Amino acid sequence: MVAIPTAVKRLHRRRVLRGMVGGAAVSVGLPLLNCFLNGNGAALAAGGPLPTCFGTFFFGLGFNPGRWEPEAIGANYTMAPELSALAPFRDKINIYTGMQAFLDGRPNRVHDTGVQVCMHGEIARSREATPPSIDSLIGDVIGTRTRFRSIEVSSIGSSRGYSSRGRGEVNPSEVSPAALYARIFGPEFQDPNAATFTPDPLMLARKSVLSGMSEQRAALVRDLGAEDRARLDGYFTSLRELENQVSLSLQKPEPLQACTTPQTEKDPTTGTVVENVLATNKLFSGLLAHTLACGQTRVFNSIYTSALSTIRRAGSADTHHVLTHEEKADEKTGYQPETTWFNERSVEALVDLITALSNLHEGPGTLLDRTVIYVSTDTGRAAVHSLINMPLITVGSAGGRMKTGIHYHGNSDPVTRVGLTIQRALGVPTSSWGNDSNTTSAHINDVLA
């Protein structure tokens, strides 16, 4: 079930509980929302277009080679059978075929190497040498002025994720939609469309506590070796983000037309049974859409199934991963039938995310229009862990910065070209992305607007 917007905004519990305690209340009356729409009805924030958002969507084990690629190159292609559920969104997405990750003679750490190249642009030589993931690079540019730098979720129940600030420090994923709801829309949520705004004295107090903590950096890192110093620098970067979060809560947020507080939802049954994972993904998708629409973050990472996907049907001992290796291919079609069924569920999960973003209207468009989602997986052919012809999809145009409706064929180009194209569309100042044979300095002209 998608989180349903409530017609009536909830009163902030904080306001009810604390009222005016301890601070001079500043009440700011807000005019009607229509005042924030320009002549064409396009939603504006702070006098400019609404900000762009970026997300990643990861699904494990790829698709069947030969069954997901469109035949025609360019626009107006026909969706291939495995992706048929994406047909209604054809003009909002791009499909990239013929892209690959290069090993340069290094071992294929199965189900891991492909993810590294898609998310980090390279196969890191060590944990510490792992560069930041693509969402981090983009977050540095578009995500520094929101309450959350990025939000990570995983529908498969593991808090491990693929987003990282570098040095192999993984940003943990939220696994419970109810917990995510509490984190975003709990008592600390500032409704951008609330009629009044009162800075919370508690937040003012917390702000000075956090700056007292930051002050101690110099004394603490002074005598550390380089590696531990880097670790504490990571800590203090995270602390600054928390300070930023608290500071932002003291400012009156810009009104955002599509922002409504979703209803709380109970978590679906956890576990690896496909129906439950899909239900969790759907709840997360709805919550992420509301989180973006309410300006709480501009960057998200959503994992439907992990690289070594343990998703399965109820009552079956065979996980998607086991099936890719052990299931007999159907003699007539040449494809493994159960594996294919699971692949199609991955597409269904992506459709649920796209739908959630398309359902939030902002002026004449939707939230999806100002977003770009980078969809990647771990392998081009799961049965043999191939890194050739890795399926990649982008969804949305990032506010017109990317063309959509295109099938691009890469002729064995590195997968990093797609990531570089997105980075350029979103204003990341970079001349190239990746290393060794996965390096590219050429974005994809056909899709960069």
Added chain:
Amino acid sequence: MMMSISLFKPTNDGIASFLRFVSVGVMAALLMTTASPSAIAAEASVGKPVMRRLSPEQYILTINGIFGRDIDLGGNFETEVREDGLLALGASRVSVSATGMERYDAMARAVAAQVVDPAHRDTLIPCKPASVSEPDNACARQFLAEAGRLLYRRPLTEQELQIQVDTAAAATVRLKKFYDGLGLSLAGMLGLPQFLFHMQTVEGDPANPGQYRLDAYSKASALSFLLWNSGPDGELLAAAEGGALQTPEGLARQVDRLLASPRLEDGVRAFFTDMLQMHDFSALTKDAEIYPKFTTGVAQDAREQTMRVIVDHVVTRGADYRDLFTTRRTFLTPALGAIYQVPVRPYPEKDSPNRGWQPYEFPEGDHRAGLLTQLSFVAMHSHPGRSSPTLRGKAVREIFLCQKVPDPPGNVNFEVVQDTKNTIHRTARERLDAHAREPMCKGCHKLVDPIGLALENFDSAGGFRTSENGAAIDTKGEIDGVKYEDALGLAKAVHDSPAATACLVKRVHAYTTGRKTTPADNEWIKRLQDGFIADGYKIPALLRRIATDEMLYRVARPQTEAANPATTLFAQTTAQ
């Protein structure tokens, strides 16, 4: 409630003596501007200081130890990372992510709010403010210094303390509530690296000029986290403060005290939870349709069963580590009884200290004995709906013998391995035999399958069976040249394997030092292994050996000083 007021002693004196101590450290450092050649040679066998992030259990035990067991932490923790088989090594490599920071912050505020709430403040705060709506710096200082000493595991520097007092005052003015302001300052301390990381401080070793050692407080922490999985208590800090801990007798006295404490159980549990990778158990699920008896409750009980057996065997009975592989003694709940096919009476006294756990001894000749036949082992190293000889064999080699089994090659065809509907290959052994005929698979499967196949009498959920798909299960196998008929034979082989006891010592060493073992450690490890054998394979004796070993507290020349010989303040991270 665990907290006792006696933990809080006036610390004005403590800070003064700490500062004196710092100046002694600095003086000692000033005297040692050149290192002798022998000192440089000695450095080759010692590690750098290690900065470990508190594990979730350490965080909980520390908070419960200081503020009482009724403090509810709520929230959840940063993800842990396993390196070289141990989360304890990953803890020396990780930082704090933005999400982790949010989580720590939320937990810190939740804990602090409870400490200062009306239900706790009278016991936990040693003074009363002059006014509940205004700052009282003297009272705030007293509380923050005392709590801070336990949280930072050393006295606060004057500068640190002043920041916390100022923070409390500013927040009190803002909120017009003394206790809320004090709580926020406490929350700040709970979120700082001084609490969240074990930060080690290095000083010159007066007995060995040119060499370096951990300072007394870092030593106290190292001891306490090893043996109690928690920060030092007041007595241990006092031993650090008074200098006794830097003498061999003083160290031995504290080690013996910690070993004799009931809290040793926390330390032993933490080590084995890490070594046996029991953290992963929380994510363990079995297919409810295939294994209806295997519920979340059973999974929790299975983990607890193993921990109870280990604590009973290793700590309570002080028995031989090797016998953990063969012991018939265990503990059961009714839910576990259903899977072990042992009738267990319903909980007689639900609130008894045993919380429904009952000791049980499998009869002689039973097919269950030792850790490898426990639910926690066979169920964890299986697929959700099917056993896995390969995963189990790999786990025996990697967890108990410290032998790394290579990952499978990328381009393998597995189609035949576990096609359970295959009418020709009905058992796992037949399927694996077919698969292992592939030359590229053969090498590794030879290493692991004969181990795992011995455990095939236990299905994915740990239930006993003698056949699979109507075909009898053959449990014969072989490990490193020792042949056996079944799981009990395998257990005996591991019990007798010198690799198993050597592995245990290696794990204890890595867990204790918090860093990767290097060839320079070999001599030290060999010494510990010889001691372990001489002690009759007793874990507490091994812990005593490593905890009283001066090698543990020796550290390499501090990097900052090496980089800049003029720097002498290296002696104290905290010296201001």
